[in-house]
Amino acid sequence: MNAPAFRIEGERLLPRVSPSGLAPSLERKRLQVYGTQIALDSALLVLCFFGTALLWFGHVPDAAELLVGNLLLPIYLTIALHNGTYSLITLTDWKQAAGRMASAVLIAAVLLTFIAYFVKVSDSFSRLVLFGGVSSTLLVLSSTRFFTTRWIRKHWGPSPMNLLLIDAGGPPIAIPHSYRIDAYEHGLSPVLDDPHMLDRLARYLRNMDEVVVNCPPELRAAWAMVLKGSGVHGEVTSGIVREIGALGVVHRENADVSSLLVSTGPLGMRDRAAKRMFDILVSGLALLALSPVLLAAALLVKLEDGGPVFFRQRRLGQGNRFFRIYKLRSMKVEQSDADGNRSASKDDDRITRIGSFLRKTSLDELPQLINVLQGDMSIVGPRPHALGSQAGNKLFWQVDRRYWQRHCLRPGITGLAQIRGFRGATDKESDLTGRLQADLEYLAGWSIWRDIRIIFATAKVVVHDRAF
Template structure:
């Protein structure tokens, strides 16, 4: 286990000092899954070719190779759903072999079932196809046995990032993990300081598991904070009810028990499908809307000669800061970088072209670039400026659940927006209505719901509260 320490960092220097303490293994794992799929495809084809060569004297027999090609789509469909290509499959070759064989047997049974009812199995050599299945099973298992050896050789045996946050609780150790001292980084779970939350978010970036050891009186605060950052989090010991624990993990060697208090809102496959949806939609929108984007940029520039874009720091996923892009709609000298003053109807700060693009939501279109960068998603809770207030209170002072909306990437649009909850937040209810919709969206995410929200957004682009 490695010990990390470092000086106190403020918001301006946190990127340099905090980012990258944990290298991203997620992309590496994704590449490993793709390679495993490619090897499986090659091995299954090789198995059926070898069976044909052994039994019939030639491997290119059309029926035999057709069986392999028909098998593969069914096999991959089942394998992707039974965790044949999951994180545990990289650590445990026995588990990986069992899941791969299960997928192979089920796909073989389905293939035989379809062939029987279509009366096409008579065209295949039963011995050759059976040998193909047997050879496939042997080769796939052999490949799984090699995976841990390759990982030990090139990854140092490490397939996940684990972080322990020591906040003065019981002693705790975890193999292949990093450890940080909460006091050295001034991490206070009871604080609602956005800069502290940004600092914590950068420390948690790329972490697959976070374990916090803290005194009993601070466990509930840490549990809430971990839920808000969208990571898999555990708190050493503590009463399950007050922490909202969703599971228990016992570490036999140390005789320690941790409570699983957060897992993140989306699984690996869901994150991939959501990201692909974002890239396809944002990329297509950028191409289709490019004439409009250029025209609006020219109009803004011609009106007063100022910059086209307005860049504002906002809180994103994991409570981390990011620079959100908008078309500038206010006079240069009256831009509100922190969002301390909500825009009002007939606001004297808004330019002529600014009034139009705000009323039609065109000012938000540059955030397509934020989506392609990965800072934002097409659909998600809308990001707010740091100085935003409701009823003369900061948003997190109105309801501490506000931080939980940051466990997903912020969106160009969201459930709150299509329900009409947008515009100025003059009263606390203006925020709580949005917050309720955001938390509902997070708890019930589905790709179908994202598509539905995008469709509904078309009909609310122009809104009475958009000024």
């Protein structure tokens, strides 16, 4: 029977791991707190200046008398978003939270004063309203920080992050406020040739902000490779730097242990939020605009042989987790090849007449917009491959160990590899090398503008001679 995982602080027992992970996501809760703080800060700042103006002028202030507060707010938010006022450390340390907030407010007030002076409108500002508004804002927002951090520590614990310690045969260590599991009791091992094991591991790593693996020397390289494809901050407790490609050394202040950082998520929280919002917007608009085309194509598939319209196939996605990809069926029902053991080829007898047209025009990929809305895929990213995909006579991950690293982001409908022409069958090992290199290059240099350029470039290669 699997041993339960638990938080060391308080030893909170957890149930057996489920598809949703060992614990609920704290990242989502952090985002909710940041959003609430921004809205509350904005409202309280405006109220503080309104109250100050009301006391000073003796009547309900008009727009001109509230101008100083209204101008200060956007300057404050701009500075606050860049100086860490809404950051990880400010969730549980009220002194840090109050200090960074106060810094943003005071810098905003100074900047506003200088700007007003240079544009010669400072005479229209009441200095007492500015001073009183800033002072009351500092007092009120500091109080909200104090109560917010106390509430978070009470309900989340001393740490605002989920940290998982995997004991995999290394020397005994303890990291306070972490979830802890025994790899052997849970039947976990870093077997890179087994996608099913990687999917199991992904369930344990899901919703974790940091993962530390404590294992013997002979397993460190394998665990490091698993972590590199997980999309999380991953560490192994020690090892040879050159062998595992360590990104740095981590000394934990609250635990007598040092470890080597071997993986980090390729995108920060803001970038992930921007990419996800971009995906939802583009996929929603695309589904709306292309729904007549999708319906017509689906009707043609159904009319040809009466079989199912959609083809669903299990593939590895972000963090090596399985998901079901949707495509318009382009092969005969009895020869659909759910595991992808045989790559499609030119004049493939399994492909229907309508299917050949759908593949050449890439229309068979349209249902993946549903995968994007569901959160399994992205508009742009490394293409997800079938489990049985081979380059030459080897499975993809047997050709190059770096293959697993491409799974640290959501897979995409299109990507850098596709617009460079790396599409179609992989008859030779070298056919995989180019697309893998392009995927790793994309991960290393992501930006929202690059995604937009890739989308426009994709329009030029929608119809291509490698689609069969």
